[in-house]
Amino acid sequence: MEGHSGLIGRMRDDDYESRSGSDNFDGVSGDDQDAGDDQPKRKRYHRHTPNQIQDLESFFKECPHPDEKQRLDLSKRLGLENKQVKFWFQNRRTQMKTQLERHENIMLRQENEKLRAENSMIKDAMSNPVCNSCGGPALPGQISFEEHQIRIENARLKDELSRIVALTNKFLGKPISSLSSPMALLPSNSGLELGIGMNRIGCSSNVGTPLPMGLDLGDGVLSTAPAMPGVRSPMGLLGNDAQLERSMFIELALAAMAELIKMAQPDSPLWIKSLDGEKEVLNHEEYARLFSPKPAGYATEATKDTGIVIINSLALVETLMDVNRWAEMFPSMIARAVPLDVITNGMGGTRNGALLLMHSEVQLLSPLVPVRQVRFLRFCKQHAEGVWAVVDVSVEIGQDAANAPFMTCRRLPSGCVVQDMPNGYSKVTWVEHWQYDESVVHQLYRPLLNSGIGFGAHRWIATLQRQCECLAILMSSSIASDDHTALSQAGKRSMLKLAQRMTSNFYSGVCASSARKWESLSVETLGDDMRVMTRKNVDDPGEPPGIVLSAATSVWMPVSRQRLFDFLRNEGLRSEWDILSNGGPMQEMVHIAKGQGHGNCVSLLRAGSVNANDGSMLILQETWTDSSCSVVVYAPVDVQSLNVVMSGGDSEYVALLPSGFAIVPDGQSSPGYGVVPNSSNGTIPKGGGGDDGGGSLLTVGFQILVNNLPTAKLTMESVDTVKNLISCTIQKIKGSLGVA
Template identity: 65%
Template sequence: MPNGAIADPSFLAFPIPCSLPNSSEFSNSIGKMDGYREACLLGDSFDPNGVVRMREDEYDSRSGSDNIDGAVSGDDQDANNEQRRKRKKYHRHTPHQIQELEIFFKECPHPDDKQRSELSRRLGLESKQVKFWFQNRRTQMKTQIERHENAILKHENDKLRAENSVMKDAISNPTCNTCGGPSIPVHLSFEEHQLRIDNARLRDELHRLYTVTNKFLGWPVLPFVNHSSSVSSDSCLELSVGRNGMGNLSNISDPMPMGLNLGNGLFNGDPVMPISKSQMGMPGNDIPIDRTIYVDLALAAMDELVKVAQIDTPLWIRSRDSSGKETLNFDEYSRTFPSSAAMKHTNWTTEATRDTTMVIINSMALIETLMDANRWAEMFPCLIARATTIDVISNGMGGTRNGSLQLMHAELRVLSPLVPVRTLKFLRFCKQHADGLWAVVDVSLGEGADADMFFSCRRLPSGCIVQDMPNGFSKVTWVEHTEYDETVVHQLYRQIISWGIGFGSQRWLATLQRQCDCLAILMSSTEDPAGISPHGRRSMLKLSQRMVDNFCSGICTSTLHKWDKLVVGNISEDVKMMARNSINDPGEPPGIVLSASTSVWMPVTQQRLFAFLQDECLRSEWDILSNGRPMIEMLCISKGQGLDNRVSLLRANPMNANENTMLILQESWTDISGSLVVYAPVDTASVNLVMRGEDSAYVSLLPSGFAILPDGPSNYACTNNDKDGSIMSDINSGYASGCLLTVAFQILVNNLPTAKLTVESVETVNNLISCTIQKIKVALRVL
């Protein structure tokens, strides 16, 4: 389609077929595919100043210039002016408008009505003009992509034809080496022999590309027809190119069935025909030959995930105690997956967990969240310190995530300074096995230049299987399988990390369930009992989320947050001290911020310790901000089904009516995987603005708080919430009677621009942590 093509909506509903010479069936097969319908890749030869015309109503949007040839005068000029007034109105986009539209197109080639309205308002265009510009841009890109691929295929076709012609001439006209006359060939010449070798190599390469393409997309690997023995004059050509672009496959009428079977019939699929190799990767950016190893690795990982996720298989051994914990049978695993077992590090520790739950989210929404690095990190805020997409190998096909393959980088954390951040570089592969049934698998790269050779852990095939359920729910089966260097983990956490409490499937699913419950409440139409408007509630929750993010970053450093680690001689190595200058950071008070954190074992259950810390009536027993007085909950915003998952606004009980006490913003939640209590003093005027729905990005926050982990699998089933100060009931109940408590503070030690951190300030914060832990032990009578 030329650059001046008209964007007709009915025309855009179908892809433009590729016109390969002497390959009509290939063009028809391309026309049936819609893999390019969602093309979102910029072509190398795209000219943003080219003229693009659009026809609808009275609008015609142009990105270039209109040229008027010749000059007229007198009556002719009047006639021309009259004709021009009857013409349709044209609009030239300015260079600034084109630049802004191009930038937005790279991020989102299919904007919705709201995005188009925002663009038209910002650029001074009408919404229809923006709509038509995007239609023409997508059409132009599709044309360039098809031209590029057509040229590549034509070049391959011509090359094979030339080689075939040389071979046929040499065979049909043999000559005698002695007399130079015609003779019957007994031995092939060196050139003819080389031509046969090259032709065989090209045939094998085409066969391999075809096989990898169909394997990657989960389609059957049909038999590759060899025409080398055919007596047809053009059999060699059909062998390498074929009439449909992938060998002579048009005669195959009985393709093998596709699909996987987990024993419940859900993974069975209908037979499908193979596709052209261009759908193997992003449009215009096919997977290079040297990157097909990514495809093989992703396919093997997906096959392993599906088998490991099956219920009632010998791969898992269920414990006989009340926890119901499953343990991976490594002997059976080694027999089932010998290649994966052979790649394991001999000196590393392996953790493997599996769990299933129901969440309030449909499969498509969850898959989109998992395949977007930013949304994935937002869904698991306390688990993921940072996530980025390094490379998109395939965007999927048909406008969906089916077949999407990405190379990603992530930093995972446990909220404790004694557990280092896990840095991973891995492939993420998404596949649809049936209608409403998806699977997403992660696997670290193997040996080689791209492998995570400098990391202290490796992600074996892990991920989730998502199945749609009635009423908008999904059944999620999560598998976590990782091997890591145990020597980098503090002795206090080694056992629970090996059990999977820190990074295991139960923590992923508990976090997912909690976040989905929060989103369901936000989208509900019920009025808030506190009388806050929906905008005010969202602003308060956004402010609270930023507070929790800052709290987590002060415990587990990542490459996203810049902290300077401090080493002070008289402070224990178990206490992590860091500092940074927040003069230019919005949302934080200017000056030097000191972060201090440590983790200790507490001889009480997770639930009992959480109930004590989040109780505002008992806060005066450990919090110096309360000034020895009980706190009053001024506001409560629910974030889940239970009362413990909420955002609160607290205030110390005033001594008199004229006293202006401090407000404290607090978020607390608890689930089967752990508990969290985070708080920060806030300015009253700022909070009032946020409650009215104003932007919360510039509200200063210095969070402090507590993170609690159970110290054993049996604690997952513990529901003992007694507050009588005795731990004997926990011990007699058969549950583990302890938990791991992380205490962290962020304090502004000096607000002067030229201030320097002193040893006295560091020691003061260290004493604050020690004093707080001591007060908690005294209040719980566990000294």
């Protein structure tokens, strides 16, 4: 002790000596003070002006390590000495470092807390074991396994503790005994040390005690703590900030999962049955009581639905946890999905515990409803054999609202609970919960969104059912090839792939998602609710080269969805609205079924009029309908390319531009509409196809080539042409349906 202080004292003395010896202005400034005279040349204490600091800071952000030249430049610009700039950067760097270390220290402490809590839980459970089966002595092998686990745990705890103590001393305590080992200080640090001691005692005293049978079941006490293998990185390897963020994510995911489970529970007080007993509405009071109150200024959309889907839980979970496969499963809903981070990949080779961060755009097929951009976590958990849950939650949730002032929507805990059924089907309960800024949605679509049909659980379930049915049909028909088309399996697959591309390109033109790069044109021409966009295609073989113009709009139609859909997909009535028909009916050449009803298929159409010139063009068309939406998309394709595709060749190089329609109910019809629970994959008697007598919203989208030179300039005439095309088409449809 004495020796140390003596040493320090001496060092200080030395320092003062050297300072007073070498630095003359120290003495001068002392004189200054005495004389009350200030020399502007050098102040004894001085801080750089806020301006200078700001400049330095911003430079530091770009480049924390400027070279000689950059520093000289800065010093000139800021009126500082070259040396000062150098020192500033040096100091800034060391400051960063200490902050970093301090942060890490905090993280280590937290980690330690968690471990201790977990450990004391284990210890607790072991000290009064409950054998719930026989009460007899447990298997010796398992005892030693348990014991082993505890020992490992304790060793890790001890190791981490010593690290923390070392760090703590380094930063907090004065390094009085900097020469001695940090461990020597342990006895003074009573609280922490006691914890360890107790744990060790608990461990050793447990040798030979009966096995705690109730404890190690997969879903027991252990999994309630956020214990995720792989997340707990070797200490210090993972950066503090990243680790802080991760632990926040984990907590958010766990809370979201708990919320989803509560929301998905049948007969939960969180939902109120409507009068007809079919639709359920969120009980906002109960929700606010259990979770969080509703923020002002946002519309809420909470829906729940259950359906039977022809897929097993494992396959569905795999699909949901793979960003690309997920987007492929819901192509009409997911415009774009980008994986951002894999926080955990799951435990023991399963998806249980997997946690992903991703960004996605969710769309409704209309230019009048902007895509919903969300950055969210997706967390998967197995709740029992054959029972899984996957929950999504926006990552803005749980953070300051002030951090995301420009948010137009967010997704509250949403997702599904999947339960295997005996026959390869599974029962899926979906909960969908959004908050969004209603002002960005066109008036025409607000009722639809309010009713929950637009983005609600029902739509997810319906899409899932339709897609899984399609997969099932394709699988079965590949075994029993009973279809009348003379198409090979490979040809069929290529055709479907081409149709898939066509359809999703249609979606992108209608919704302007960022999945494809569109350049939007003067939107406010006449406020005519039409979205016109353009893109230059130079090297995408899937589209004709040149300038492509996309136009889309949505209108209300006093006709049921079913009627509109049946009309538009009727090739015999094609000439009533489609200029490609050359004035006559069309014929279906090829039909590939994608669903049980006739409405879900990919087909090839030929314009009927016997015109030698038309022989080179066919119409590729995809139609689908489910209880939330109906779509007809088509594109002219040249025969030679199609022949290649039909014989199983690559469809990537077939150039096409899609046009078509999307139809949704207007949302103002009978309240139960569209939220009718689907009892199975069969149709619902109550006008399941949408024939509820109400009106519908029709979206029309065209993509046309206005110039086959990518370098050409777009003319206003082309824009007018495509706009005219759309409004004429709408007029013709109205006329044919007698509602003009």
